[in-house]
Amino acid sequence: MLESADIIIQKQVELAEILNRFSGTDGVHATAISSLYCIRNSNITEPIYRVHQPALCIIAQGAKEVMLAQESYLYGPSDYLVVSVDLPVSGQIIEASSEAPYLCLRLDFEPNQVIEVLEQSELKTAARGEAQRGLFISHTNASLLDAVIRLMRLLQTPEDIPALAPLVIREILYRILKGPQGDTLQQIALIGSSTYRIVEVIECIKRNYDQPLRIEELAELANMSSSSLHRHFKDVTAMSPLQYQKRLRLQEARRLLLSESTDAADVAFRVGYESPSQFSREYARMFGLPPIGDMKRLRMSPEPHLV
Missing domain, CATH: 1.10.10.60 (Homeodomain-like)
Incomplete structure (x- = not known):
């Protein structure tokens, strides 16, 4: 019987093969599953700037550095990255070559999908505690990789996608919620939590990014004092609202x-x-x-x- 580490390596190899098959060329490739993307790159890159929406990212081959404000997050095939709120980040591929290209999948999700998983499962709901960082990295496990591979395999049978993809995506979110940082992901779905209220502030700033920032109005929206808003906003995003x-x-x-x-x-x-x-x-x-x-x-x- 294979040891756990050997099973994970075997699954990473299979995932890399499927990603390579459905990307083919360098770039970000949409798939028949609307929230799933295959990413391939044969070169180390300069930092790429974007507003990262809530998503799970799993690297099957290569490595990447993500910068959130002044914080650096390094991850490769042994880890997965979750972004739970919209965050302006930069990402730089730091390990890739034509012989062993960077291969990654991105699965976008919405807070309401997290809510559905919590409602349909017996997972213990986390307390509505302090706001937590909207980006985290955890170690990949065999159960999560197995679900992700089954989602990728559905690309080979497109007729099965409408019926089965939503079920597998729910399982993937369930696996993350069961993981060591599942409480962090729960916070975006818990009405009244500090993170939930900061998400509302983020949406307001995004809609009005070209207008003067009025901290008092944002604090009122979050039902917080101005000082609490600053503290919780920085807890989630690693930066101030400004x-x-x-x-x-x-x-x-x-x-x-x-x-x-x-x-x-x-x-x-x-x-x-x-x-x-x-x-x-x-x-x-x-x-x-x-x-x-x-x-x-x-x-x-x-x-x-x-x-």
Whole structure:
């Protein structure tokens, strides 16, 4: 009988084979399961900036570093990463080659799916405690890998997807909720928890990212004092509400500059800056170069930077 570690390695090899089959070329590939994506890359990359929506990410081959504010999260085939709230992050593939490409799957999910699993299972509901970080890494186990592989195998029989994919996705979420950091994932679904209220604040900032930030209104929305809002918001996102908004603005500005032939000052105003010079300084602080220099670098690079 195979030891547990050997079983996990065997499953990782199988998962890598399926991911390679359904990606084929470098990039992010949508699948017949609407919330499931196959990701492949043959090269180490520069940091890629995006707002990461709630998702499970499992690497079958290679390694990646994710930066949340000043925090670094390294993970590879022995770990899985869960993002439970919308977070502006950067991700950099740090281990990949043409012989052994980076292979990863991303399974997006919604808080209501977590609620359904909690309602349909006998899992003990966590206490509505302090807000917890909206990103965590845990060690992969055989039960989770088995469910993920069964979900990937459904891509081989598309006619089975409508009936079986929702069931397997619920099992995957159940496995995460049973894991060592399951309480953290539960918090996004527990009405009245600090994390749940911070999610509402995040949604408000996202909708109005180009407008002046009014902390008092956000605190009222969360039913917290301004100081409590700052503390809980930082517990979840590793940044203050103002820093979160700034990252949304700068990432959107970068997207606009790369996708449209437009003036940096015009983009600055569109994302909510009143001073183009302040925009340029903060842009350079985040991306390493001012807008014009950054655009030249990105357009010369073969790597996708806005995936």
